[in-house]
Structures are given as C-alpha cells and as structure tokens.
Amino acid sequence: MQQPPVARAYFALQALAGAVWWILVATVPLVRELTLGGLPALPIALADLPLFVGASALAACNIAWAAWVAAGWTTLVTLAMAAYATVTTQAGWGALAMIAATIGSAIAAIVIARGSFPAHWILLGPLGMREARPATRARNLLATAGQITVFWGLFLVVIPVVLTWFERRWQVDLPVPAAVRIAGLVVLGAASALGLWSGATMASRGDGTPLPSATARRLVIAGPYRFVRNPMAVAGIAQGAAVGLLLGSWLVVVWALCGSLVWNWLIRPIEEGDLEERFGDAFVAYRDRVSCWVPRHVWPRIVDT
Template identity: 60%
Template sequence: MSPFTPGFRGGARLGRAYFAAQAAAGALWWIGVFSSDAVRTATLGGLDAVAVAALDVPLFVAASALVAAGIRAVLWVLVPWTAIVTAGMVLYATVTGLAGWGVLLMLAALLGTAAAGFLVTTGWIPAARLVAGPLGFRLARPAAPRVQVGRTAGQIVVFWGLFLGVIPAVIVFVEGRWQLGVDAPIAVRFAGGALLAAASALGLWAAFTMSTRGEGTPLPSAMPRKLVIAGPYRLVRNPMAVAGIAQGVAVGLLSGSWLVVLYALSGSVVWNYLVRPLEEADLEARFGAEFDAYRRAVACWVPRRHPLPASASASS
C-alpha cells in the first residue's frame, strides 16, 4: 500500500507554502496584539505581550519563515516551541478562563505545523499510522451473522460513547471555561435532536447491513469478508462515515456548541483525505474490478439522483 495520501500530494512545496502563510499570519497577529486591546485580551489574557513576543516572534514567526525558505533544520526549534506554547496556553486558559481564542489559534498552529512538517521532511503525511495496531486492516474472523451483529453492537457502544459522548462533553466544558460559547436558539437544539435521530438510524442500518451481508464489522480490525452493496450502501459508499459526521454535528447543535460542530466537520476532513484512501485501497486490493465498478456507480458522500438498483446487491 502506498504511503502517500492522494489528497495531500504536493509534498515539500505544499508544506513550505503552509509555513509561509503561517509566518505571515503570525506577524499579522502580533501587529493586532500591539495595536488592539481587544485582540490582546482575547488571545493573551493577562500575559505580558512584550515578554511573549520576545520569544514567539523569533521562535515561531521567524522560524516559520525560515522553514518556508527551505531551511528544514529549523523545524527542530519550531515544532517543540509550538507544542510548549500550546500546552502552556491550554493550562493558562483552563486555570484563569482567559485567552481562549489564543488557545484555539495555537492548537490550530500546532496541528498545522505537525502536518506541514511531515510534508516538508518526507513529502507525505503518514496516514497509515491512523489504521495501525488495534485499528489495522484485518478481516473479521468467520462467524455466524448474529455473532457479527453482536461484535458490531459492542463497537457502537464504545465508539459512540467516546466520540459522541466523552469527547464532546470535554469540548463543551473547555468551550465554557475558555469563554468561547455562544447562545444557540432553541430551534437549533431541536434541529440537532432531529438530526441525531436520523443520523443514528442511518448508522444502525449501515452497521446491521455490514454485519449481516458482509460477514464482518465496520471496524478496520474486523473488516467484512464480502463487498457490501446493499441497504444504505446502494446510496453512498460510506454511510457509516456520513452517519458519524452527521451525529457529531447533531451533538454540537443539541448542546449549543460550535466547537463540537467544528470537531465533527474536522473529523470529516481527516477521514476523507487520510483514512478513506487507505480503506479504498484495501478494498480495491481484495475485490478488484467489483469494487472499482461499485466506486464508479455510487458516490462517496452525497447520493446521486439515481441510486444503485436493489437488484445490483442481490449477490453481494
């Protein structure tokens, strides 16, 4: 399997472009800090702007510019500094309730720096590590459909509990603590409840179809032994992913948290560009022309005007 992720081909050039943009954004932010009390308070709280700038301008802004210019060794300074500042800002904002927007900016910078650092040094992002170890691609052990359904049910309890319960709860807490929350109209919360019900129904339908028709589970470590072209898989190729992203957005709307909505949408980007190419490469390797024909006939995210007829799934 190729280590490259199709959505991120471009390698070092793309990474250097990111660092150039980061250097410019960092410089503009510091101009804003010293020219606007609102920017300074929102992003630094009560921290001494001069003292922070004395370190951050050379170690973050200038370092980003140097990496953009092709001096990769500076990454050994830039990455640790960004991580240290981010950790410090998270601690400061959680203790004081100040500088929440500064934390968000640094979290984004840390993720961007890490991803672009891989691009600059290796030319690709090591997406395969997302599906390694316990989540590595492996076929499900042969078992009766009821056993596969039971395994899938256990996965749903664990993954829905974590990604739709625990993580959003933490995000809602820090959103309030960092004073980043916004008031959501009651209609938004009702819409979130309706969307959660619909998305959960889709997820359960897809999971049941996968377990009973594919002789496996949705988890990469127990993948189906047969190509599933039935139920919701006639409408989109990845109904579990569609359901999961919609559920995350729904939880955000229901809780009135824009950060949870952002978390869900960010998950869709990670899945689409990092995980999906690996999953589809595995399916193509196992099912060949059958999967290739299915991929051409059925869209990934949005159902096409004419879904695959039910007769097409009769033998799948």
C-alpha cells in the same frame, strides 16, 4: 533537498499570520485581551517572534530544521496557553489559535521530514486493516453492537462533553437559539438510525464488522450502501455535528467537520485501496456507480446482493 511545496506554503502563511497577530496585539486592545488575557506581551513576543514567526519563515525558505523548531515551540506555547486559559478563564481564543497552529505545524513538519504525510499511521494497532475471521452472523452482529457502543460513547458523548466544558471554561462559547438545539436532536436521531442500519447491513451481509481490524469478508452493496459508499462515515459525521448543535457547541461541530476531512483525505484512500485489492473489478464497478457522500440517484441500479 527541496521540501514539499504545500508544507512550505503552510509555514509561509503561519509566519505571515503570526506577524499580523503580533501587530494586532500591539495596536488593538481587544485582540490582546482575547488572545493573551493578562499575560505580559513583551517577554512573550521576544521569544515568539524568532521561534514561531522567524522559524516558520525559515521553514518556508526550505530550511528543514526550522520546521521542528516552530513545531516544538508552538507545542510548548499551546500547553502553557491551555493551562492558563483553564485556570484563569482568560485568553481562550489564544489557546484555540495555538492548538490549531500546533496541529498544522506538526503535520507540515512531518511532511517536510518524510516527503508526505504517513496516513497509514492512523490505521495502526486496533484500527489496522484486517479481514474479519469467519464467524456466525449473530457473532458479527454482537461485535458490531459492541463497536457502536464504544465508538458512540467516546466520540458522541465523552469527547463532545469535554470539548463543550473547555469551550465554556475558556469563554469562547457563542449563544445558540433553542431551534438549533431542536434541529440537532432531529438530525442526531436520523443519523443514528442510518448508522445502526449501516452497521447491521455490514455485519449481516458482509461477514464482518464496520471496524477496520475486523472488516467485512464480502463486498457489501445492500441496504444504505446502495445509495452511498460509506454510510457509516456519513452517519458518524452527521451525528457529531448534531451533538454539537444539541449542546450548543460550535467547537464540537468543528470537531466533527475536521473528522470528515481526516476521514475523506487520509482514511478513505487506504480503505478503498484495500477494497479494490480484495474485490477487484466488482468494487471498481461499484465505486464508479455509487457516490461516496451524496446519492447520485434515489434508487441506484445496483443489485441488492
């Protein structure tokens, strides 16, 4: 069976990148030091060349089982490299590269096995799409406040602090001017205000909450939703990037930007499909008039209902 071309192209690029990396390890001492530290290159190469480079090349040639070999081996190497970098503070760049390869290999292998990536997996359990039960405005506001507390605590405090710790432990951090941290604080304040405004509008006007498992019962096109269709997402991504600037962590900024891609490519189509199914032409008209990310007009001509 012919495998999806995008997944095959990924494995082709991964095989090429792996081969180039090994050439650089053998010829450029700095690359070897940054990505392998004190690890012996030869025994690692004897296993990695067939199981990573070779298996990725075979997966690119439409051999499905090779994709799982590459993904499995990459995962094992990533765990070992992360542990080594954490204990020794060496080879941090190698650990980061392997984390990226593991994520890419796993996604590509799943696409090869299923024909496409099952985005609905992301919205399972507590994140599953379900309309909120009838409740008072006060109850919806209280539920929204609880959701904001939990999600902001996790995604804007816990995860950034952990990422920053590993970034410094693995010695992959970069110097950041004080002005960048100040800018991060300013952006964080503005984005947080947008997030609170959006959450309050959703709870008070939509008879629900921003969480997919208790989503609004009414179509909300008031408040910040007059300017962009997803102000909560805009706020959250801006907050994540701002926290990265405030902490002086490029890794946290990348984490936030990757989150924006996941949301835009995987979650948004499901969410907007649900809105179109529930609200029909009203949502279609709103979607056609209001941009997802960047306001088209300063004051969109939408009735504030």
